[in-house]
Every structure is written in structure tokens, then in C-alpha cells.
Amino acid sequence: MLYDVAILGAGPSGLSAALALGRASRRVIVFDAGSPRNEAATHIHNFVTRDGTPPEEFRRLGREQLGKYPGVEFMDEAVLSVEGERDDFELLTVNETRIKARRIILCTGMIDEMLDIPGFSEAWGHSIYQCPYCHGWEVKGQRWGYLAIGTEALAHGFAAMLKNWSDDVVVFHPEEETLPDDIIAGLENHNVSRHVSPVKRLVVDGHKLTHVELADGQRIACNVLFAHPPQHQVKLVQSLELELDPQGFVQVDTMTRQTSRPGIYASGDLTTRAQGAIMAAATGTQAGAMVNYELSMSPT
Ligand SMILES: Cc1cc2nc3c(=O)[nH]c(=O)nc-3n(C[C@H](O)[C@H](O)[C@H](O)COP(=O)(O)OP(=O)(O)OC[C@H]3O[C@@H](n4cnc5c(N)ncnc54)[C@H](O)[C@@H]3O)c2cc1C
The missing domain is CATH 3.50.50.60 (FAD/NAD(P)-binding domain)
Incomplete structure (x- = not known):
């Protein structure tokens, strides 16, 4: 099975990218490792129409709404590696599932490093x-x-x-x-x-x-x-050797959201210090739409 797009991460950014692509009838697979950045929080605030929603409810609603787009599938497994190149990427998951996809969108968030202070x-x-x-x-x-x-x-x-x-x-x-x-x-x-x-x-x-x-x-x-404790990228992103800015965020083209590796795009927290659920969702929508546009222009 060759998917049009593999999205890594089902937080606000990944779910939004999947929504744009699902509505464009793309074949999409969304992976999630199940460890969102805000997992310690009881509610998401400052997201219009979702102010005060528990994070797990936000994700459940996102998946429920994506359920009506037959091209979108979920796999709750961490992706361990991405090999290959534009049009022919191969992903390997923690359960040794292998998936092929033409494009990748990284929505893997950031890891906050807990300070070494008791409490x-x-x-x-x-x-x-x-x-x-x-x-x-x-x-x-x-x-x-x-x-x-x-x-x-x-x-x-x-x-x-x-x-x-x-x-x-x-x-x-x-x-x-x-x-x-x-x-x-x-x-x-x-x-x-x-x-x-x-x-x-x-x-x-x-x-x-x-x-x-x-x-x-x-x-x-x-x-x-x-x-604001230090942050770092997840291992998978580190392994891709993408260009990062001096603060360690993945650099993307501001319009297309393509990274330094052709065919690999990124949105959400891993690309910016301006971090928030609605901002991650907005850039996810942008990435999804731009990948769809770019696929439409490419020979199949
Ligand atoms: C304690 C706390 C509270 C917060 N509260 C709010 C708030 O109230 N309002 C607000 O707007 N923002 C809040 N934020 C910020 C908000 O959580 C983030 O901006 C937002 O979650 C970023 O979305 P994202 O999709 O980029 O990443 P995330 O939501 O972090 O999602 C990334 C997903 O990628 C998955 N992933 C990672 N690596 C892999 C892999 N290799 N394979 C597959 N999946 C992978 C992870 O499991 C995770 O589910 C809070 C942050 C923290 C730390």
C-alpha cells in the first residue's frame, strides 16, 4: 500500500493536516506514539470553540470528525525510522510495521526537559x-x-x-x-x-x-x-538530519512548510517557539493543503 501522505503525530497539528488532506480525498495514514506535550494538563485553553476542553477529549473529537473521510487511517504506533526519498519513503514502526508514503508531514511536537529541581x-x-x-x-x-x-x-x-x-x-x-x-x-x-x-x-x-x-x-x-525549560526534538526527527534553527526548531519554508529534505514537511511545535494548540493546528492545515497542492502538480 502506497499512501499519499504519512503524518507523524496526532496532536492539534497532525489532526489538522489530516483534515485538510482527508477533505481533498487523499490516502493518509496518521501515526501517533501517544505522548502529547500537554499530557500533564487537565484542560486546553485559548483555542476558540474548544476553550476548557480536556486534551484527550480534543483528540477524540478530532479523530471522530476525521472518521467521515475514508482516506484517513490511524495507527497508534511510534515511527522509528523514515528511509528513502520524495515519492518513495518507507516508514518502520515500533511494532515492525512497514508503510510506504509519497510525502511525510512531521507533527511530532517537542519534548520539554524537566529541570533538575525537586518538585x-x-x-x-x-x-x-x-x-x-x-x-x-x-x-x-x-x-x-x-x-x-x-x-x-x-x-x-x-x-x-x-x-x-x-x-x-x-x-x-x-x-x-x-x-x-x-x-x-x-x-x-x-x-x-x-x-x-x-x-x-x-x-x-x-x-x-x-x-x-x-x-x-x-x-x-x-x-x-x-x-520555559529547555526542549529537544523527538529521536525520529533528530535522526532525519534536517536543518534546524539556532534554537533547535526544524526550519521550514514559510509558505510550503517543506523542510530541508524534499518531500518531508513539518508543522506545529517542532518548528517554532511560538507554541500553542491553535497555532499548531493552523500550521498543520497549511502543511496539509500545501502537500496536497504539491502532489497535484507532481506526476503519479
Ligand atoms: C503542560 C502544558 C499545557 C499546555 N496547555 C495549553 C493550552 O491550554 N492551550 C494551548 O493552546 N496550548 C497549550 N500547551 C501547548 C500545546 O500543548 C502545544 O502547543 C500543542 O500540543 C502542539 O501541538 P503539536 O501537534 O505540534 O504537538 P503535540 O500535541 O505534542 O503532539 C505531538 C504528537 O506526536 C507524537 N509523536 C512524537 N514522536 C512520534 C513518532 N516518532 N511517531 C509517531 N508519533 C509521534 C506524540 O505522541 C504526540 O501525540 C500546553 C503545553 C504544555 C506543556
Whole structure:
């Protein structure tokens, strides 16, 4: 069986790519390894018409709606390797299934690396968040913190922006010398307080953060923490040796979403730091439509 397109990943991006291709009567196979980036979250927010939907319900609805397009199939298996080239790719899954496809769309998301701080993993997605638009409204007005890892996010005013949701925002910064003067002034201007000391431990009650303990001995009350831990690509994407940008995201043509390897396209979190379910869905739709267009122009 030669599929027109193999989509790797059935999150918001992969499901949206499959919808565009299914509606174009393409033969599509969607693989999923079953480990979405937001699996610690209980609800998806900031997705119009789906605000407050549990992630598993979002995926179930996506698959249900795709059920009416006979060209779209699902295989809940991780893809281990992609060999071959445009028009003739061969995929091998974890259960040793081999599938052939003319085009590939990578929608595999990103892996967040849990920080080596006691309590971090337990609270991730429950009271440690990466995006205030996603989870800020539900916890607005509480004692918020921002865990600065390097200065880049601060330079973009992230901590100051958090004041939209809470008057009580504190920045935990590991080292004084990494914080430029203009950023210190900006934070003071926004009345954001700072603690300069490495975080030793996060005190959690179940999944709920209560305090941040610093290496200098201070124990600061804090219910909600924002952080942007490092991320990396899934192994399969690493193995493809695609061109990445300096932050490690897969580079794509902005119009076609083709990667540096002809016939391999990418959409969603793995291509950008501007990460969110609706943005991943939008680029998935774009990738699906562009692959369909490109297949229509190619000899069969
Ligand atoms: C804790 C948390 C909460 C969040 N809350 C929100 C929110 O409320 N609102 C919002 O807009 N955004 C939220 N986000 C961000 C949002 O989850 C992502 O932007 C979105 O899921 C990205 O969609 P995606 O399709 O690119 O990737 P994902 O949703 O991560 O899906 C990728 C899929 O690819 C699969 N996969 C990976 N490798 C393979 C392989 N080799 N073979 C087959 N399948 C593979 C994975 O199993 C996974 O199912 C949150 C993120 C986190 C971490």
C-alpha cells in the first residue's frame, strides 16, 4: 500500500493536516506514539470553540470528525525510522510495521526537559506553566513566580507581562550578573520583585506548589510558577538530519512548510517557539493543503 501522505503525530497539528488532506480525498495514514506535550494538563485553553476542553477529549473529537473521510487511517504506533526519498519513503514502526508514503508531514511536537529541581516534575502542568494565556485565567490573582533560566525570556518582558494576571509577581533568578541593568529597571518599573539565588527545592502538596526554597535559605510563598525549560526534538526527527534553527526548531519554508529534505514537511511545535494548540493546528492545515497542492502538480 502506497499512501499519499504519512503524518507523524496526532496532536492539534497532525489532526489538522489530516483534515485538510482527508477533505481533498487523499490516502493518509496518521501515526501517533501517544505522548502529547500537554499530557500533564487537565484542560486546553485559548483555542476558540474548544476553550476548557480536556486534551484527550480534543483528540477524540478530532479523530471522530476525521472518521467521515475514508482516506484517513490511524495507527497508534511510534515511527522509528523514515528511509528513502520524495515519492518513495518507507516508514518502520515500533511494532515492525512497514508503510510506504509519497510525502511525510512531521507533527511530532517537542519534548520539554524537566529541570533538575525537586518538585518541578510533580508540579509541571498543574501549578508550573509555560504560557499564561493557556492557564493564567484560572489562577489569576494568586502568588505568581517566574523562574528565569537565562535572560532571554526576561528581555522579552515576560515577567512584566504576567502582571496582567496577578499583582503579586516575583522573579526567581539564579545569578545576579546574568541580569542586565535595563531589565532590572524594567522589572522595578512594573513592581515585579526579584530573588537572586538558585532555586533549591519547590515545595508541593500533591501537584500544587506552595513555596519556593532558595539556596540562600529563603522560603518564598508561591502558588503558580511560570518557566520555559529547555526542549529537544523527538529521536525520529533528530535522526532525519534536517536543518534546524539556532534554537533547535526544524526550519521550514514559510509558505510550503517543506523542510530541508524534499518531500518531508513539518508543522506545529517542532518548528517554532511560538507554541500553542491553535497555532499548531493552523500550521498543520497549511502543511496539509500545501502537500496536497504539491502532489497535484507532481506526476503519479
Ligand atoms: C503542560 C502544558 C499545557 C499546555 N496547555 C495549553 C493550552 O491550554 N492551550 C494551548 O493552546 N496550548 C497549550 N500547551 C501547548 C500545546 O500543548 C502545544 O502547543 C500543542 O500540543 C502542539 O501541538 P503539536 O501537534 O505540534 O504537538 P503535540 O500535541 O505534542 O503532539 C505531538 C504528537 O506526536 C507524537 N509523536 C512524537 N514522536 C512520534 C513518532 N516518532 N511517531 C509517531 N508519533 C509521534 C506524540 O505522541 C504526540 O501525540 C500546553 C503545553 C504544555 C506543556
